Amino acid sequence: MSIKEKYALTDEGVRNVKLGAAWTTVANLVVFASVGFVYVIMSAIVARLTGEPAVLGPFGELGFDPLSVPMVGWIVAIAVYLAVLFVCERLAYYYQYGVIYKESGRQRIALAERLRKLPLGFFGRRDLADLTETLMGDVKTTEHAYSHVLPELYGAYATMAIAFVCLAAFDWRLAVASMWSGPVALLMLFGVRSKLQPLMHRTRMAGLKTSEYIQEALECVREVRATNQEERYLQHIYKSVDTAERTAIRGELATGLCVNGAQIVLRLGFATTLLAGATLIADGTCDFLTLFCFLLVVSRIYAPFDQALMLIAELFSARTAAARMKSFFEEPLADGGTEYSPSGHDVVFEHVGFAYEQDGEKVLEDVSFTAREGEVTALVGPSGSGKSTCARLAARLWDVSSGRVSVGGVDVSTVEPESLLADFSVVFQDVTLFDDTVMENIRLGKRGATDEEVLAAARAANCDEFVSRMPEGYGTMIGENGARLSGGERQRISIARALLKGAPVVLLDEATASLDVENETKVQEALSRLLAGKTVIVIAHRMRTVMNADKVVVLDDGRVAEQGHPAELMERDGLFARMVRLQRESAEWTL
Structure with a gap:
């Protein structure tokens, strides 16, 4: 299933999510470039202390002495770097949030237009609170998912893949030791998705049921008071709220356990990098500067991934919300031609049969x-x-x-x-x-x-x-x-x-x-x-x-x-x- 179908996006929405992920990846890589600056300076310092030429890992000698560059040169380089970082972060923010909010507006308009064209029988089958929740709540849920989660998550995928290739060029063993935890953490979460999805659905339905009861009480407030049923209706709502709360707690507890477990696995990548690096240094097959560089990268590369994991539960919830929105677009429309030229206005019924539900009792x-x-x-x-x-x-x-x-x-x-x-x-x-x-x-x-x-x-x-x-x-x-x-x-x-x-x-x-x-x-x-x-x-x-x-x-x-x-x-x-x-x-x- 495509991203468009999963999250009920428009074609422009899909394009903007991809652009958001792309600019998030670029922004992450620009941030990681600062590790390269640190590595070059540390390499030059080590070279001064040992009297040996500065080297750039497996790529050989550096070719120049960074410490001999005038202060003005460093100031210009830092200013250019910060300018590039600002532009990339600004574009990443714009495509993550700015255009995505327009997408939620397009979704609401598309849903409203669809509702306008649906036959009246559809509204007889769906509660008003249900329709309102889809137009407002479900769109908001999907909006948060594809503004906060999707670009971050896809950006983290791309960033880790590119970072792995770059780090493998320095030392493939340390690259594997530092990056294995990311895919494993993701596999853990997506492996339990089939268990979490029903919990998300039940939580959604329990909240919707509470909204329906509250709306019913407001609409029938005169009848409730006239029949002296205030206490009964309030107890009905209290019970529904308690049920929704218990369902939400169970869902959040299960999701929290899975997400925290995945984050623990993610953190293990730092430990395995340290252990593998220490072993390789002891064997004389790796130098301390390379290990230091890897530790810097690992400490930074997990940050966007960690944030995406924290919000991934919303991604699962968004799938439920998107499925509800998608059901609107699967309903058959009361369509027809716009050209209408009747010969007079006699209204004629010819052997008409009608039932409100398909295969239901004939009215x-x-x-x-x-x-x-x-x-x-x-x-x-x-x-x-x-x-x-x-x-x-x-x-x-x-x-x-x-x-x-x-x-x-x-x-x-x-x-x-x-x-x-x-x-x-x-x-x-x-x-x-x-x-x-x-x-x-x-x-x-x-x-x-x-x-x-x-x-x-x-x-x-x-x-x-x-x-x-x-x-x-x-x-x-x-x-x-x-x-x-x-x-x-x-x-x-x-x-x-x-x-x-x-x-x-x-x-x-x-x-x-x-x-x-x-x-x-x-x-x-x-x-x-x-x-x-x-x-x-x-x-x-x-x-x-x-x-x-x-x-x-x-x-x-x-x-x-x-x-x-x-x-x-x-x-x-x-x-x-x-x-x-x-x-x-x-x-x-x-x-």
């Missing part, structure tokens, strides 16, 4: 009906009969399992969702608003709409009444998900969005079900303006709201039980007529 089976342009088609039926599913399939928020859904004769599965949704306005029962002004929340319906267009849509949706009471009018911040607004006010903003968009197909999913009588009347007035001349699909439980529809499609257990004009269905005395009678009877019920 819809052999559903066929037509919602004609310029007419209101109402979908009614018992809870769980598939009404909302039909509306979402029409807008391709999900893809059908079998059959065909078309708009104006065009199969929606062949159209890219963003192109298709340009022709749809959707008003859901549960409105989603942003922590922004009233004006900007309405403008969401049409990008680039002028203030005059937004205000016209707001007036048509009867928003003026409540906005006029706000301190800053349409410039008032409405809080997270419209927390400062009532249900009817939030619904009217949603309708204003749809009016502003002016799409030819309108989906209404229980748009007035949770409103009081006064708000329902005002919302219905706004809807009347929205629906004129459009293809309208209405989902409703209140039978009186669909009695004026042009067509009613009655769904029961995922199938079309009957369809036709409301008056015709009442005469047939089928399921629709029964639902109407039951609601009339329930309306007469009193306490």
Whole structure:
């Protein structure tokens, strides 16, 4: 598996990691060059003391006397060396950290773009905390790995290989004695990786589970308080935190033992260099100056390797994080062509079948009906009969399992969702608003709409009444998900969005079900303006709201039980007529 696949990098990210490793190697070698300066000076000093010519190990005589070089020459040489070292370290830092942080930005954008194009069914299978953790936590984990670990580790590999070749030129025996511990330490760590990886995964999952519980408690705080379940929920979270903590301790303990064991083996290289050097000096096959040079190199060469070993546990954790990120890109997209030229806007269902999970239980089976342009088609039926599913399939928020859904004769599965949704306005029962002004929340319906267009849509949706009471009018911040607004006010903003968009197909999913009588009347007035001349699909439980529809499609257990004009269905005395009678009877019920 390539580095790109292992750590979910882009092509530019792979290039930057390689550049970071290359400049880290160069910077390490420049640092080691200072050992060469020391060796040359020590060789000259020994030559002065013994009266023999200065030699450069196996390469023969030095050819000049370093001690006779004027002080100015040494100052210039040191200044040049420091300048080269600064440039190399600066480039190593830039390619290790500077460009890598841009890579994490590209990863987050790529993940967000992927999420934007995934079918809605994907989000039904994945928890929100899980998705957030991947976008923020997993990207951060991989970012730290390929900024702090990968360049250092690959740089250490290259540095040790080059250093081994150079040291072997002086004395291959001492080179082996000094360098054997690095590969062995790495083999130890990567040998136990298969044992550590599951621990890393369990630690990650335990932390994610805690995040899910906390998010659930925050989202359901009103229900928790209303049912007096605060203590139960807190105990639930405490237990999850304790489990995550124990899992993390076990994982870190096992990783720490392996890393510290590898570092001990790494340090043995210094001891074996000293022992081998002493033996060779005693045999007369090596001089003290060469051993001194080797000890200097060994003391410095293990520093970057040691740092990489300390962070290598993060490398294993990054593999888990990258695998989670990679799973996003393996999900099939709801793709299609961007060219969309329907002949009218009739919405046609032809023998449609649908299941939320592959090979799962069918939610819809052999559903066929037509919602004609310029007419209101109402979908009614018992809870769980598939009404909302039909509306979402029409807008391709999900893809059908079998059959065909078309708009104006065009199969929606062949159209890219963003192109298709340009022709749809959707008003859901549960409105989603942003922590922004009233004006900007309405403008969401049409990008680039002028203030005059937004205000016209707001007036048509009867928003003026409540906005006029706000301190800053349409410039008032409405809080997270419209927390400062009532249900009817939030619904009217949603309708204003749809009016502003002016799409030819309108989906209404229980748009007035949770409103009081006064708000329902005002919302219905706004809807009347929205629906004129459009293809309208209405989902409703209140039978009186669909009695004026042009067509009613009655769904029961995922199938079309009957369809036709409301008056015709009442005469047939089928399921629709029964639902109407039951609601009339329930309306007469009193306490």
